[in-house]
Amino acid sequence: GQQLNQSPQSMFIQEGEDVSMNCTSSSIFNTWLWYKQDPGEGPVLLIALYKAGELTSNGRLTAQFGITRKDSFLNISASIPSDVGIYFCAGQLQAGSARQLTFGSGTQLTVLP
Amino acid sequence: GAVVSQHPSWVICKSGTSVKIECRSLDFQATTMFWYRQFPKQSLMLMATSNEGSKATYEQGVEKDKFLINHASLTLSTLTVTSAHPEDSSFYICSAPWLAAADEQFFGPGTRLTVL
Numbered sequence: 001g002q003q004l005n006q007s008p009q010s011m012f013i014q015e016g017e018d019v020s021m022n023c024t025s026s027s028i029f030n031t032w033l034w035y036k037q038d039p040g041e042g043p044v045l046l047i048a049l050y051k052a053g054e055l056t057s058n059g060r061l062t063a064q065f066g067i068t069r070k071d072s073f074l075n076i077s078a079s080i081p082s083d084v085g086i087y088f089c090a091g092q093l094q095a096g097s098a099r100q101l102t103f104g105s106g107t108q109l110t111v112l113p
Numbered sequence: 114g115a116v117v118s119q120h121p122s123w124v125i126c127k128s129g130t131s132v133k134i135e136c137r138s139l140d141f142q143a144t145t146m147f148w149y150r151q152f153p154k155q156s157l158m159l160m161a162t163s164n165e166g167s168k169a170t171y172e173q174g175v176e177k178d179k180f181l182i183n184h185a186s187l188t189l190s191t192l193t194v195t196s197a198h199p200e201d202s203s204f205y206i207c208s209a210p211w212l213a214a215a216d217e218q219f220f221g222p223g224t225r226l227t228v229l
Contacts (some may be wrong), residue, residue: 103156
């Protein structure tokens with residue numbers, strides 16, 4: 001299946017630093033979602049974006065839905081050790097009753113104490 | 114928020130045997146569920162869309178006869194890996210959209226399948 005271009009692939013940062021990651025696509029999506037996955041577990045939804053240009057925050061997380069509807073970014077401010085994990089963007093097209101997600105390749109985040 | 118469970122959480126089987134994985138939406142109904150496969154250090158790849166009361170829709174390259182999907186009720190979908198081989202070893206994850214939350218998809222905890 002199709003994948004989104006997500007970057008960076010991995011990041012090593014110091015605790016307290018801010019983090020930014022982004023996803024781009026050649027296709028337009030109606031919804032952008034950001035998930036976090038811990039080892040051996042399923043993805044957990046962090047933020048959902050529904051409108052082009054929308055900027056949404058969830059605690060220390062901020063995400064934006066690009067104006068072109070082909071990109072999105074996620075920022076994490078003042079990182080802490082529990083932020084470690086893999087972050088995935090996902091684009092969603094609404095075609096009839098199907099709500100299929102197309103996932104990015106993931107960003108592995110490591111927070112150093 | 115909505116909860117999706119999977120059973121078993123991990124399974125080890127011999128090559129040639131079949132394995133059934135269950136996906137349940139615990140506090141909401143899901144007419145559609147999705148099955149994903151994830152290899153180590155890779156992203157989630159959609160395998161099929163499970164539809165309650167009708168046949169599943171498979172993604173290109175996914176063998177229908179090998180990965181049998183049955184959406185038995187509005188809260189249960191099963192994935193059966195038939196005649197499993199070592200290359201089928203992977204992390205299988207299901208998800209379900211929650212209509213009350215603007216169709217936000219909630220994922221199960223995943224099932225780790227190891228075929229010896």
